[in-house]
Amino acid sequence: METPLPGTAQRVPASTSEEINEAIRHETGDRLQYYAEHPEEIDDRLAELEREWDIERTLEANASALILVCLGLGATVDRKFLAMPAVIAAFLFQHALQGWCPPIPVLRRLGVRTQREIDAERYALEALQNAQ
Incomplete structure (x- = not known):
């Protein structure tokens, strides 16, 4: 089940x-x-x-900032950086379903509620x- x-x-x-x-x-x-x-x-x-800021807003802001940075780096430095937005999106999806993704333990230890x-x-x- x-x-x-x-x-x-x-x-x-x-x-x-x-x-x-x-x-x-x-x-x-x-x-x-x-x-x-x-x-x-x-x-x-x-x-x-x-x-x-609650945990959701903090996670969304950090994820979107990382995505934008990686897109910029992918467009100007190395196309390999374009893989990172996909990884970050997968983590956001995991968080949406389970409430967990790799940054959550760090943010919670920092006291983000x-x-x-x-x-x-x-x-x-x-x-x-x-x-x-």
């Missing part, structure tokens, strides 16, 4: 090591604790969250703010 593909919201955390997921949750918890003690700074943090993780912090901060 085939294993179904993970749902969109769960696919990145499902393909990330539990150690990294826990570190991201822990960092978010630490921030929430800080802002519970400093509610006057919540508005600034909410503004930061609006500007934070999913939109759901960013939204969870936003909602918790708004709840803290409304409780004031």
Whole structure:
């Protein structure tokens, strides 16, 4: 029996090591604790969250930049560079299906979060703010 593909919201955390997921949750918890003690700074943090790039946007921006660079190099330096956009597209397709591709573990270790993780912090901060 085939294993179904993970749902969109769960696919990145499902393909990330539990150690990294826990570190991201822990960092978010630490921030929430800080802002519970400093509610006057919540508005600034909410503004930061609006500007934070999620894992999807980060991956898309990096992949498209690499594709453009490789196309330029393929057109001006060596045609072998034209193979890279195909490899990058395959990785993007893999990510779309499974939530994993080679850059994901690196980006997650760097603390790049999913939109759901960013939204969870936003909602918790708004709840803290409304409780004031």
